Amino acid sequence: MYLYVYDESVQGQRFERELALIETRLTDLGISGKIARLALFRDAEELIRDEVRRGTKTVVAVGNDQTLRKVMDAVADPAIVIAIIPLGPGNNIADILGIPQGVAACDVLSARLVEELDLGSVNGMRFLHMVTATGVAPVCTCEGSFSITPVCKSTIEIRNLVQSDDLGAADPTDGKLEFVMRTPRRSWLIKTVDALTKLPFTHLQLKSADTMSLLVDGEQLQGTEFDIKILPKQIRIVTGKDRKYV
Numbered sequence: 001m002y003l004y005v006y007d008e009s010v011q012g013q014r015f016e017r018e019l020a021l022i023e024t025r026l027t028d029l030g031i032s033g034k035i036a037r038l039a040l041f042r043d044a045e046e047l048i049r050d051e052v053r054r055g056t057k058t059v060v061a062v063g064n065d066q067t068l069r070k071v072m073d074a075v076a077d078p079a080i081v082i083a084i085i086p087l088g089p090g091n092n093i094a095d096i097l098g099i100p101q102g103v104a105a106c107d108v109l110s111a112r113l114v115e116e117l118d119l120g121s122v123n124g125m126r127f128l129h130m131v132t133a134t135g136v137a138p139v140c141t142c143e144g145s146f147s148i149t150p151v152c153k154s155t156i157e158i159r160n161l162v163q164s165d166d167l168g169a170a171d172p173t174d175g176k177l178e179f180v181m182r183t184p185r186r187s188w189l190i191k192t193v194d195a196l197t198k199l200p201f202t203h204l205q206l207k208s209a210d211t212m213s214l215l216v217d218g219e220q221l222q223g224t225e226f227d228i229k230i231l232p233k234q235i236r237i238v239t240g241k242d243r244k245y246v
Helices: 013-029 044-053 065-074 092-097 104-111
Strands: 002-006 034-037 058-063 081-086 113-122 125-127 130-136 139-142 146-148 154-159 162-165 168-170 177-186 192-201 203-216 219-239
Touching: 002 013, 002 044, 002 065, 013 104, 034 044, 044 058, 044 065, 058 065, 065 081, 065 092, 065 219, 081 092, 081 104, 092 162, 092 219, 125 219, 139 177, 177 219
Parallel strands: 002 034, 002 058, 058 081, 081 219
Antiparallel strands: 113 125, 113 219, 130 154, 130 203, 139 146, 139 203, 154 177, 162 168, 177 192, 203 219
8 A cells, every 4th residue: 555645845736737647647557545635634743654554555755855754754664665756846865766756756666666775863863864064063972982073163974875976975775874074174275175084883972062953854953962873774765776876
């Protein structure tokens, strides 16, 4: 059984025609299912969990990265398959997973290439993509064995599912997260360049005397202490053959 979770952002006239095409294509492919429109319900997590208890095996987020996060937060059972049909802006994760926009995503869903991916956790908040913090200088304790402290306010990234960039791709199947710290410094030419620290880890703690603000897959989390760890093979998700993390 499939449950299609329509985000509030896709329920206006702008996406009316495309949603109709998606629903027709899903029917043609034999994978239509129940539709849940989040704007009509007070508690999205309770709605999704109720449907899972009734036998739903695949929950499809119809919307963007934030819709996918809502579905991930609600689906605690790693046996349930999660997928996304991206619509509109804000679909960076879908792009990395190789899922095309709109009705074309239906065929990827039908092909059902399911992969088990790692998740990260920050103070119990799970994430698939990455965590970022700018203008911070915390004590970073890795694996409980050694610490790194930037000499000035820096940018920190915790990467799990990241397509290839200047640092390469982050592999969400290797049982590790990547810690990246970019610390600004002055070169002899008086130009600002970044000193780069990069290392894999399974457990990291950040501590600061001042309140820090972290973006966890786009959602803000504030505090002075953060416990970050890997959750291996915690999500079964539909990917496309053009995925960009390998």
